[in-house]
Amino acid sequence: MTTEQSLTAAVVGDEPPPTRRSRQSHARAWDGLGFGFLAKLALMALVNALGVAAGWSAYVNGAWVLLGVMVGLLVVADWVYFSRRPVPLKYLFPGLAFLAAFQLFTIGYTGYVALTNYGTGHNVTQAQAVDALLSQNEKKVPDSPTYPLTIVEQDGELGFAIVQDGAAAVGTADQPLAAAPDATVADGVVTAVPGWQVVPKNQVLSDPALADEVLALRVPISDTAEDGSIRTGDATIGSVYRSVLVYDEAADTLTDAETGVVYRATDDGQFVAEDGTALPVGWRVFVGFENFTKAFTDDTYAGPLLKIALWTFVFAFASVVVSFFFGLVLALVYNDPRVRGRRVLRTLFILPYAFPAFLSALLWRGMLNANPDYGIVNQLFFFGARIEWLDDPTLAKVSVILVNLWLSYPYWFLVCTGALQSLPGDVQEAARIDGAGRWRTFQSITMPLLLVSTAPLLIASFAFNFNNFTLIYMLTGGGPRFTDTSATLGHTDILISMVYQISGVAGGRADYGLASALSIIIFVIIGVISALMFRRTRQLEEVN
Numbered sequence: 146m147t148t149e150q151s152l153t154a155a156v157v158g159d160e161p162p163p164t165r166r167s168r169q170s171h172a173r174a175w176d177g178l179g180f181g182f183l184a185k186l187a188l189m190a191l192v193n194a195l196g197v198a199a200g201w202s203a204y205v206n207g208a209w210v211l212l213g214v215m216v217g218l219l220v221v222a223d224w225v226y227f228s229r230r231p232v233p234l235k236y237l238f239p240g241l242a243f244l245a246a247f248q249l250f251t252i253g254y255t256g257y258v259a260l261t262n263y264g265t266g267h268n269v270t271q272a273q274a275v276d277a278l279l280s281q282n283e284k285k286v287p288d289s290p291t292y293p294l295t296i297v298e299q300d301g302e303l304g305f306a307i308v309q310d311g312a313a314a315v316g317t318a319d320q321p322l323a324a325a326p327d328a329t330v331a332d333g334v335v336t337a338v339p340g341w342q343v344v345p346k347n348q349v350l351s352d353p354a355l356a357d358e359v360l361a362l363r364v365p366i367s368d369t370a371e372d373g374s375i376r377t378g379d380a381t382i383g384s385v386y387r388s389v390l391v392y393d394e395a396a397d398t399l400t401d402a403e404t405g406v407v408y409r410a411t412d413d414g415q416f417v418a419e420d421g422t423a424l425p426v427g428w429r430v431f432v433g434f435e436n437f438t439k440a441f442t443d444d445t446y447a448g449p450l451l452k453i454a455l456w457t458f459v460f461a462f463a464s465v466v467v468s469f470f471f472g473l474v475l476a477l478v479y480n481d482p483r484v485r486g487r488r489v490l491r492t493l494f495i496l497p498y499a500f501p502a503f504l505s506a507l508l509w510r511g512m513l514n515a516n517p518d519y520g521i522v523n524q525l526f527f528f529g530a531r532i533e534w535l536d537d538p539t540l541a542k543v544s545v546i547l548v549n550l551w552l553s554y555p556y557w558f559l560v561c562t563g564a565l566q567s568l569p570g571d572v573q574e575a576a577r578i579d580g581a582g583r584w585r586t587f588q589s590i591t592m593p594l595l596l597v598s599t600a601p602l603l604i605a606s607f608a609f610n611f612n613n614f615t616l617i618y619m620l621t622g623g624g625p626r627f628t629d630t631s632a633t634l635g636h637t638d639i640l641i642s643m644v645y646q647i648s649g650v651a652g653g654r655a656d657y658g659l660a661s662a663l664s665i666i667i668f669v670i671i672g673v674i675s676a677l678m679f680r681r682t683r684q685l686e687e688v689n
Contacts, residue, residue, distance in 0.1 A: 196218065197219075222238065266427045267414050269426070271410070275399070279371065283363070283373060283376075294307060294383040296346070296349060303317065303359065307375065315341065317364060321364070356380060359380050360377065371391075373385050373387035374386050414430035436658045439659060446630075449634045453639060457639040462607065463546050472555070480562060480565045497554075505552055507619050509544075509548045510535065515531050515536060517529040549613070573586055613639070613641075614645065623646065643663065
């Protein structure tokens, strides 16, 4: 545009058209505010909303570590996705966040539990333990006022409604009595409460299960456990019950008001009297490495632990060697082009791999039954003899390895078949020309080249069988049981099934601290063995 045209445009009032660079800059600006940016903004708003909700929940529950983690993740996420520089992190951050949440946090929390006495009788804080002990030792207060009781229900939860000092109040086992100003009261009895359903007394009396639930119901008078609770003995009248134990927070003691016995808090997380009597509810405390030493020094676990650890190594090693050898032999046989119908036979051989492992283990458990009428193995192959396959310690271990062979050999058959078909034929042909026989060729060429691709899988298989809980649990349940210990452990238990028993998931007393300590030991064992074996497999790279 010439100077005259510019002056003319200025006089007329028209602006000169923007330059090409200016138009491109405006276009990039509008692209930055396009659909992609708005979608990212909406997604990050959702992420931040969920993060704030989780952080607030952690703050309310006093989970300060979790709160710090949530705030840190949100800050990093906002920085990564609203900054233009860390482009690789935009793709890596979700995976890293999930790794931290589902792997690192799990390992860290397991380590924390291993350093505590967390378990049955020690699964709450001290304040919660005190409240539980006070409520468990409540008795009816002599000459206490009584209240005509109305039984109410809300969302399947029962509660009591009473008239106290002329005002209606309602509460449940989890919610102390609270004023209900909108309740309807007639003749000193609550007849209706908005949001609650009144349960007729004749329904309670005619339903034994409901009556037992009402008689066992305890509604706290307030948030303070010392104030007692409202209970009933006939589903019609409520009375005040207070604990016979008195808690002295300054001295950290519980005193039985009836007997005068004083229970003092100990470092073990229990209230214990001078004669050694302990109250049943304890709390979590830090015990250091006591759980790690307990596994090797406690008479209940020390003996079984050594036997189970030795059997775990034998089971894992034997399972890998036997399954790999059997699968390799079948792969060598059916890799020979002279075998007819190889495709059909290969399909048949991998059928055990297609069935769920837990279902196959259950089927084998039935077939190995010692009763000739049920155990098809004894009936068909041993002329109905009563062989205790799963009840004899030695035969049970042999059965576990053989059943695992049935489940594992198809995998190695497939792996070895693929590895054999990928071996370079010119190397084997050169060996034959040099006069090497079949065994020499297999020993010096085929097997080393095969191990290059299968060695990492062998290590992974060892780690898998080291923790093969499904087979042990479904086939033998860890039995037959040891007779020289009170622990519910058996001859075919491996370390992971021992952890399962100690954790109390199957019933009985739970010791999460000891179970977590054993889990850490298993993790270290597998990690060390895997690292050493991977280091040795580097030597196979020279074969290539």
